[in-house]
Amino acid sequence: MNEQRTVRDALYEQPDAGTRKKITLVTVVSLFAIAVFMLYILKLFKDNGQFDEKYWSFFMRLTTWKFIGEGLLGTIEASLLAGVLALLIGFVFMVMRISFYKPLNMAGTALTEFTRGVPTLLFIYFFFLYVPKMGINLPSIWRVSLPVAISASGMVAEVLRSGVNAVPKGQREAALSIGMRETMVFTKIIFPQAIRYVIPALVSDLVIVVKDTTFSYIVNFPDLMQNAKVLISNYDALLSVYLMAAVIYVLINYFLNKVSVTLAKRGGMVPVVGR
Amino acid sequence: MTISELLSQYGEKYIQALLTTWQLTALSFAGALVIGIIITVMRVCPIKPLRIFGDLYVQIFRNIPGASLLIVLVYALPNLNIILSYYQCVLTATTMIPAAFCSEYLMSGIDAIGIGQIEAARSLGMTFGTMMRKVVIPQAVRFSVLPMTNLLIATMLTTSLASQVPLNPKDLTGLVSYINTRDVGGVTSFLISSIMYCGTAVIIGQIGSFIDKKVRIIR
Structure with a gap:
C-alpha cells in the first residue's frame, strides 16, 4: 500500500505546527537558492552564445x-x-x-x-x-x-x-x-x-x-x-x-x-x- | 628494456609519478569525503528540494564515465569562459565522482542501522540531536569503514584519468604511456607501475580491515 519506509524517513517525528512552518520556510529558501544556481548556469550558457541555434539545430536532423x-x-x-x-x-x-x-x-x-x-x-x-x-x-x-x-x-x-x-x-x-x-x-x-x-x-x-x-x-x-x-x-x-x-x-x-x-x-x- | 636500464633512466620519474598519484588520490579522497558528507546531509534532511538535489547529484556522478566528465571539464568548459588548469580539471573529476559513491556508502550505512533503533531511541525520549550523535552517526561511521577503504582504492584507480591530459609531473599511468610511446619500455615498464598501484591498494586494504576489526559492531 504505502511505499517502504526507509531510515531517512524514520529519522523525523511528525512535525508540529512551528516546525512545519520552519520546514516550509527553509524549503522556499532552498528552492530559491537552487533556482539562482540554475539561472546562473543558464546565464553562463547564454552569455557565451551556447544557446545559438547552430549548436543545437543539428540534433533535429535524423542523420545526427x-x-x-x-x-x-x-x-x-x-x-x-x-x-x-x-x-x-x-x-x-x-x-x-x-x-x-x-x-x-x-x-x-x-x-x-x-x-x-x-x-x-x-x-x-x-x-x-x-x-x-x-x-x-x-x-x-x-x-x-x-x-x-x-x-x-x-x-x-x-x-x-x-x-x-x-x-x-x-x-x-x-x-x-x-x-x-x-x-x-x-x-x-x-x-x-x-x-x-x-x-x-x-x-x-x-x-x-x-x-x-x-x-x-x-x-x-x-x-x-x-x-x-x-x-x-x-x-x-x-x-x-x-x-x-x-x-x-x-x-x-x-x-x-x-x-x-x-x-x-x-x-x-x-x-x-x-x- | 631491461629492468636496470629502465630504473636508471626513469627510476626517479617513477618515484615522482607514484607521489603524484598519491597526492591526487589523497586530495580527491579528502574532497570526496567533504562533498559526500554534505550531499548525504542534504539527502536525509527533511527539505524536499535539497533531497532531490542530493539524489540528482548522486545519480549523475555515479553514472557518468570518468573520461566523459573529464572531457567536458577540459574541452567544453572553456566555451563557458570557465578555464581550469589541467590539474584542476583532473582533480575536479576525481573528486566529484567518488563523492557520489561516498554518499551512497554513507546512505547504506545509515540504512543498515534499521528503523527499529531509531524508533527505540525516540521512544526513550531522545531529541533529534542526541539520537544523531549517540545512535545514528557512530554506527553509520563504523559501518562505513570498509566501504570507505574501497572508495579510497577506487579513487586511486580513478586518478589514472590524469594520463589523459598533459600533466607535469605525470601520474603512474601517464608515465607508462609516455615511456612506451617514445621508447620500448616493455612489459617491465607496465609491471613497475602496476606493482606500485597494487602495493598502494594492498596497504590501504590492510589498514582499512585493521580499523574495521577494531570498530566493527558484531550482531
Missing part, C-alpha cells in the same frame, strides 16, 4: 541521431563483448581461488587482487602500446574490450565467489554424502544457485564495463564517445555534443542500475555499490 545511434551500438557491442569476457576470465579466477590445490588457490587470489588494484587505463595502454609491438594485431574492438574485461574480471570473480559462499554449506555435505564428486557438486548444485544469487551484482558490474569502454577513443574504436568527436569536428559544437554524450551515458548506466535493483528485489543478493 543515426550517427549517435551507430556510436551507441559500438558502445553496446564493446560492453557486451567485455562483459562476456570478464565473466569467463572471472569464472576461471574464482574457480582457481576456491580450489583445494594450494598453488592454484594462491595464483587465483593474486590474479584477482592484481586486476582489482590496477586501473583500466593501464591495461588499455598495455594492449594499445605494447601488444602490437609483439606482432599481435588485435581488431580494434578487442583492443578495448579485452583490457576492460581483464580489469573487471577480478571484481566479477569476487562477486561469483560471494555467490558460491552464499549457498548453504549443508548442501555440499549432503551431495557428497550421496556419493557425488566435488566437480559434480559444484556444477550441478552450487554454481547454478550461486549464479542466480549474483545476477543483480553482475548487472551492476556491467555499469563499470560500460564506463570503461569510453576509453575506446584511445584505440580509435567507433563508440559513442568517438562518434561524438566526429560530430564535433563536423558541426564545430563542442559543449552541446559532449553534454549530450554524457547525458546518454548517465541514462544507460542509470537504467542498468535500476535493472540491477529490480532483479535484487525479486531474489538474489543486493549488489554492493561499485565504482
Whole structure:
C-alpha cells in the first residue's frame, strides 16, 4: 500500500505546527537558492552564445541521431563483448581461488587482487602500446574490450565467489554424502544457485564495463564517445555534443542500475555499490 | 628494456609519478569525503528540494564515465569562459565522482542501522540531536569503514584519468604511456607501475580491515 519506509524517513517525528512552518520556510529558501544556481548556469550558457541555434539545430536532423545511434551500438557491442569476457576470465579466477590445490588457490587470489588494484587505463595502454609491438594485431574492438574485461574480471570473480559462499554449506555435505564428486557438486548444485544469487551484482558490474569502454577513443574504436568527436569536428559544437554524450551515458548506466535493483528485489543478493 | 636500464633512466620519474598519484588520490579522497558528507546531509534532511538535489547529484556522478566528465571539464568548459588548469580539471573529476559513491556508502550505512533503533531511541525520549550523535552517526561511521577503504582504492584507480591530459609531473599511468610511446619500455615498464598501484591498494586494504576489526559492531 504505502511505499517502504526507509531510515531517512524514520529519522523525523511528525512535525508540529512551528516546525512545519520552519520546514516550509527553509524549503522556499532552498528552492530559491537552487533556482539562482540554475539561472546562473543558464546565464553562463547564454552569455557565451551556447544557446545559438547552430549548436543545437543539428540534433533535429535524423542523420545526427543515426550517427549517435551507430556510436551507441559500438558502445553496446564493446560492453557486451567485455562483459562476456570478464565473466569467463572471472569464472576461471574464482574457480582457481576456491580450489583445494594450494598453488592454484594462491595464483587465483593474486590474479584477482592484481586486476582489482590496477586501473583500466593501464591495461588499455598495455594492449594499445605494447601488444602490437609483439606482432599481435588485435581488431580494434578487442583492443578495448579485452583490457576492460581483464580489469573487471577480478571484481566479477569476487562477486561469483560471494555467490558460491552464499549457498548453504549443508548442501555440499549432503551431495557428497550421496556419493557425488566435488566437480559434480559444484556444477550441478552450487554454481547454478550461486549464479542466480549474483545476477543483480553482475548487472551492476556491467555499469563499470560500460564506463570503461569510453576509453575506446584511445584505440580509435567507433563508440559513442568517438562518434561524438566526429560530430564535433563536423558541426564545430563542442559543449552541446559532449553534454549530450554524457547525458546518454548517465541514462544507460542509470537504467542498468535500476535493472540491477529490480532483479535484487525479486531474489538474489543486493549488489554492493561499485565504482 | 631491461629492468636496470629502465630504473636508471626513469627510476626517479617513477618515484615522482607514484607521489603524484598519491597526492591526487589523497586530495580527491579528502574532497570526496567533504562533498559526500554534505550531499548525504542534504539527502536525509527533511527539505524536499535539497533531497532531490542530493539524489540528482548522486545519480549523475555515479553514472557518468570518468573520461566523459573529464572531457567536458577540459574541452567544453572553456566555451563557458570557465578555464581550469589541467590539474584542476583532473582533480575536479576525481573528486566529484567518488563523492557520489561516498554518499551512497554513507546512505547504506545509515540504512543498515534499521528503523527499529531509531524508533527505540525516540521512544526513550531522545531529541533529534542526541539520537544523531549517540545512535545514528557512530554506527553509520563504523559501518562505513570498509566501504570507505574501497572508495579510497577506487579513487586511486580513478586518478589514472590524469594520463589523459598533459600533466607535469605525470601520474603512474601517464608515465607508462609516455615511456612506451617514445621508447620500448616493455612489459617491465607496465609491471613497475602496476606493482606500485597494487602495493598502494594492498596497504590501504590492510589498514582499512585493521580499523574495521577494531570498530566493527558484531550482531
